[in-house]
Amino acid sequence: MLTRLYDADEAAKQWSSARSIADAATMSVKFLEQILGELRSAGIVKSRRGSSGGHALAMAPDEVTLAKVIRLMDGPIAPLACVSLNYYERCEDCKEEECGLRRVMVQARDAQLSILEHRSLQDLI
Amino acid sequence: MLTRLYDADEAAKQWSSARSIADAATMSVKFLEQILGELRSAGIVKSRRGSSGGHALAMAPDEVTLAKVIRLMDGPIAPLACVSLNYYERCEDCKEEECGLRRVMVQARDAQLSILEHRSLQDLI
DNA sequence: ACTATTCCCATTAAACTTATAGGAATTAAA
DNA sequence: TTTAATTCCTATAAGTTTAATGGGAATAGT
Numbered sequence: 001m002l003t004r005l006y007d008a009d010e011a012a013k014q015w016s017s018a019r020s021i022a023d024a025a026t027m028s029v030k031f032l033e034q035i036l037g038e039l040r041s042a043g044i045v046k047s048r049r050g051s052s053g054g055h056a057l058a059m060a061p062d063e064v065t066l067a068k069v070i071r072l073m074d075g076p077i078a079p080l081a082c083v084s085l086n087y088y089e090r091c092e093d094c095k096e097e098e099c100g101l102r103r104v105m106v107q108a109r110d111a112q113l114s115i116l117e118h119r120s121l122q123d124l125i
Numbered sequence: 126m127l128t129r130l131y132d133a134d135e136a137a138k139q140w141s142s143a144r145s146i147a148d149a150a151t152m153s154v155k156f157l158e159q160i161l162g163e164l165r166s167a168g169i170v171k172s173r174r175g176s177s178g179g180h181a182l183a184m185a186p187d188e189v190t191l192a193k194v195i196r197l198m199d200g201p202i203a204p205l206a207c208v209s210l211n212y213y214e215r216c217e218d219c220k221e222e223e224c225g226l227r228r229v230m231v232q233a234r235d236a237q238l239s240i241l242e243h244r245s246l247q248d249l250i
Numbered sequence: 251a252c253t254a255t256t257c258c259c260a261t262t263a264a265a266c267t268t269a270t271a272g273g274a275a276t277t278a279a280a
Numbered sequence: 281t282t283t284a285a286t287t288c289c290t291a292t293a294a295g296t297t298t299a300a301t302g303g304g305a306a307t308a309g310t
Contacts, residue, residue, distance in 0.1 A: 049256040050308025100249035111236040124225035156269055174287040175277020
């Protein structure tokens with residue numbers, strides 16, 4: 001769905017309307033607007049109001065890593081909060097240095113991030 | 126919590142009561158019983174009723190991969206249902222062969238599984 | 251002024267997670 | 281054979297999160 005936002009010629013600054021994207025993805029415009037709002041306030045998408053307004057990518061496609069988008073949409077990538085880089089929360093009654101589960105979960109997190117941090121919108125086409 | 130189940134001498138078949146485990150983990154016995162029930166019906170844990178009954182691992186600690194346990198407790202490991210090995214669900218209106226997102230998510234899934242399928246309870250101690 | 255569009259906020263509806271509760275079945279031991 | 285400890289089964293409540301809808305104000309082009 002995001003890929004539609006950079007089909008347009010960058011110089012020409014084509015703004016895709018929420019309506020047109022929603023139609024293509026068969027989802028409600030209102031719901032889509034909400035998602036685009038999140039993307040905008042995260043700086044991934046920029047928008048222009050008014051009669052022939054719309055939405056467009058705010059940065060180059062290869063700068064939008066999947067990790068960024070997923071964190072924004074789905075929250076933490078890490079399987080446990082105590083190994084999350086961006087949404088860390090400590091477990092209660094846990095000595096992190098000694099926790100074997102945590103040690104393994106860090107490995108799992110890093111394995112996944114090694115993919116998601118190095119794949120961008122560019123790679124989705 | 127699971128690690129407590131194989132502290133005991135395997136030959137002596139020590140059965141840990143739900144109560145004793147719950148105390149150590151500061152959780153309600155009833156809640157723990159529910160979890161142990163799931164583990165039992167998945168064949169990871171076996172139980173014995175009656176006066177001096179309890180629970181014990183049903184297989185060697187190194188056979189209990191984290192992938193097994195996580196799938197049982199948390200469901201799919203894959204970040205999207207359409208790339209899940211055990212809980213696959215097709216996306217609607219999607220030609221999987223052409224879907225760039227899916228291609229990347231498969232990579233992310235495999236990266237994570239390469240850890241979780243090769244780490245067992247044994248590795249948590 | 252008129253119209254198409256984003257933008258913001260509030261609300262509902264559905265789903266899932268977490269936890270609690272009661273009691274039947276089973277077993278060992280007294 | 282009675283008693284006590286324990287698993288086992290099922291229902292349900294409470295809480296949280298997610299998905300979706302809706303109304304209307306702000307903006308910009310014509």
